[in-house]
Amino acid sequence: MGERIDFSKLNNTRFVESDQGNISFDAIIFIKSLVDDRICWENDAVIYIGDSLTNNGYEFDLNDLLKIIPFIVTEIPQHHYLLFKDLKKIILISFENVMEFGTIK
Structure with a gap:
């Protein structure tokens, strides 16, 4: 697998661990929580x-x-990186069912 990003060096980090059976649901909840907390916006690229x-x-x-992430995380066995187009935020959904978010100043 690829090299993981060191999220400890990022700001505003969040970490969630999921089990294989709930990863698609947990990924949606994780991303929606970032929107609900106004850290990200639904129309962010x-x-x-x-x-x-x-x-x-x-x-x-x-x-x-959010509509396709369940398919991606359950059907493609790899780390998944969601880089925001402003290059200041990133989400990792790992092959090991760990989800992390961080921002860069």
Whole structure:
């Protein structure tokens, strides 16, 4: 698998651990909590990048990503990186069912 980002060096970090059976539901709740707390917005542009099985990056509005994230995290066994287009926020959903969020000053 690819090298993980050291989220301890980022600001405003959040960490959630999920079990395999709930990862798609937990990913939605995790991302929605960032919107509810006004850390992210539904219309934020995010770039999806995987670390090994996907060869391309894909751009989505965060709200649209919520509709397909269950498929992505359950059907593609890799780390999933959601880089916000402003390059100041990132979400990691790991292959080990850990979700992390951080911002860069």
